Amino acid sequence: MSAYKTMKIITLTTVTFGVAFGGLYASAQEKFGFGRSVDKDEIARYDSDIHTDGTGLPEGSGNVALGREIFEYQCALCHGENLEGVPEMGARTLHDGRRDIKKLPYATSLFDFVRRAMPLTDPGTLSNDEAYGLVAFLLVETGVIDDPDLTLDAKSLAAIKMPNRKNFIIDPASRFTAEDLEDK
Amino acid sequence: MKNTSLTNGNRRQFMKAGMATSAALLSSSALAQETVLEPSRGPGRTVMEMGYYGERSEYVKDARLKGNRGTGLIGGSLTPLQHGHGIVTPSGLHFEVHHSGVPDIDPSEHKLLIHGMVDDAKIFTMEDLLRFPSVNRFHFLECAGNGMGEWMAPRGQTVQQTHGLTSCSQWTGVPLKIVLNELGVKTDAKWILAEGDDGARMTRSIPMWKAMDDAILAYAQNGEFLRPEQGFPLRLLLPGFEGNMNVKWLRRLEIGDKPWWTHHEDTEYADPRPNDKIRAFSFYMEGRSVITSPSAGMKLNGPGFYEISGLAWSGAGTVKKVDISTDSGKTWQQANLEAPVLPKSHTRFKMPWTWDGKETNIMSRSTDDTGYVQPTYEEMYKLQGPIGMMHNNAIQNWHIAQDGEITNVRL
Known part of the structure; x- marks a missing residue:
């Protein structure tokens, strides 16, 4: 009886390994069963990223005036009053070069990064309204959007088409093409 | 019993020198000279004095070089x-x-x-x-x-x-x-x-x-x-x-x-x-190599034998060969790849070299098993203009001056 049990376990393991190493996207019947299943509520506590189609953008809104106020208090020390960058603080200009806000392919990434990673010494502390306000301020200040009273929320931010998106080329070695990556 | 292999080695050297001198002394003196042994270091640190997580010798100072701003x-x-x-x-x-x-x-x-x-x-x-x-x-x-x-x-x-x-x-x-x-x-x-x-x-x-x-x-x-x-x-x-x-x-x-x-x-x-x-989405680190020794900041101690040693790697596969030039890129010789040669891994290459004491430049060029050959700076500029900054895998040149001083110079 016990010998049979052992044999059964060995067979099961062989099947699992075969599927795990050989299988690609197909889900296997036999699994190790490690890890704990989680529901939507638990996932929501961890899941803060923003997709390029706007999925994940939170409630709330903010305008240029709010963004300007936050920028002056929390960002200008490193980024400079006019976004010119303060080299001693390690920040490059946001008007030109590799940090040029005008050149970003998606406004969603700007919101995602500002809310998640800024300010550098106190990341994750901006409210949703403040993050919307900052993105509005940055897009107006760098000339992407010509509207000094711009207010952004989930819907209006997701609708922004960044003018430089067309200049991004995809490395063919990535095995993707520009069409693969467009939001439909 | 108390001799370590190191002091044994010292003793042998000492005795060899001693024999040479005693041959010379034979004519002047018939008295046999007693060999004087190098004094032992005596006992070292006990295992209890050594760390539970081993540390390197105090004489080894290799360190990372740090950089940051703000x-x-x-x-x-x-x-x-x-x-x-x-x-x-x-x-x-x-x-x-x-x-x-x-x-x-x-x-x-x-x-x-x-x-x-x-x-x-x-x-x-x-x-x-x-x-x-x-x-x-x-x-x-x-x-x-x-x-x-x-x-x-x-x-x-x-x-x-x-x-x-x-x-x-x-x-x-x-x-x-x-x-x-x-x-x-x-x-x-x-x-x-x-x-x-x-x-x-x-x-x-x-x-x-x-x-x-x-x-x-x-x-x-x-x-x-x-x-x-x-x-x-x-x-x-x-x-x-x-x-x-x-x-x-x-x-x-x-x-x-x-x-x-x-x-x-x-x-x-x-x-x-x-x-x-x-x-965007340029994932691969392409094939690259560099001579790590001798390299900039070092100085060759006169003409003679040197082992050229370096690292090659490719994010797309396995290093297939590394060519080395010791005459400023005029001629190339294949270096030895030292086992193990593994995919997407550093690979150690070596080549014996006798320096004639004249000013020259040395460089290495890798080829991986996809056929990719490490480019020159000229080739990279042609491909992407001199504005690229990331994914720089161009051939690195080291200049050797007549006094043996090695510096980072572009040909």
Whole structure:
């Protein structure tokens, strides 16, 4: 009886390994069963990223005036009053070069990064309204959007088409093409 | 009994010298000279005086070179390749680049959430992950910005400064595809968002095909758990892909059908190209090599024999050959590749060389098993204009002056 049990376990393991190493996207019947299943509520506590189609953008809104106020208090020390960058603080200009806000392919990434990673010494502390306000301020200040009273929320931010998106080329070695990556 | 092998060696040398002199002395003196032994060092430190985690000799000073600005939270350090041996980088000398400092994470509290386009979203503890079948693989890890400062003109004074953002380790972990198999990934899933647990929650989009190829959820490096600066307790390892994608302190993987175009993939790690174009999703670190010894900052001690030694690697495959020129690029000879020669790993090459004492330049050029040949700076400029900064894998030239002084000079 016990010998049979052992044999059964060995067979099961062989099947699992075969599927795990050989299988690609197909889900296997036999699994190790490690890890704990989680529901939507638990996932929501961890899941803060923003997709390029706007999925994940939170409630709330903010305008240029709010963004300007936050920028002056929390960002200008490193980024400079006019976004010119303060080299001693390690920040490059946001008007030109590799940090040029005008050149970003998606406004969603700007919101995602500002809310998640800024300010550098106190990341994750901006409210949703403040993050919307900052993105509005940055897009107006760098000339992407010509509207000094711009207010952004989930819907209006997701609708922004960044003018430089067309200049991004995809490395063919990535095995993707520009069409693969467009939001439909 | 009290003699160590070292003092035995000294004694032999001493005796040899003694014999020579005693032959000379024979004529002047018939008296036999008694050999005087080198005094013993006496007993050394006991095992109890040695550390529980061994330390290197106080005479060995190799160290990482650090750099940062402003707050110091965004910064890095460079590996001293000029003093490296073999292919493995000691974990304590592995290069680092951080975007929000190094977090302090208790592994008993660390969790990895995998969700999105899967049948069954799951959270794994470190204990869970350690139960899966594991693999050990030697792989290099290189920052996309390795040699960034060298684009316009040679600036680094040593190979540590020009090439120190590459290191190589034996990594241990679970193949990512085994863990994904637990969740049932949807057939139209094409991308994975990897998120770190540093202050800024650094994120990158990873192609699903890489996850299903050779990606590893790594928890150990060179036989021990990861160092904090290498992502303790868990990092993503994508063999051959630019360092930044190998997300450290990994806390979350979201499965999706499109890339996220995160900050780090659309600004810092995107590559400027001519005509205002920007190349994105350039994953591979292409074939590259560099002579680590002799290299800039060193001085040859007169004409004679030197062993040229260096490192070659390719993110696309295995190093097939390395050619070396010791006459400023006029002629090339094939170097010996020292075993093991492994895919997506540093490979050590060597070549014996006799320096004639004349001014010259030495350089190495690698070819990988996909046929890719390491380019010159001229070839790279032609391809992408002199504006590129990331993914600089051009041939490195070292100038040797008549006095043996070696410097970083572009031909």
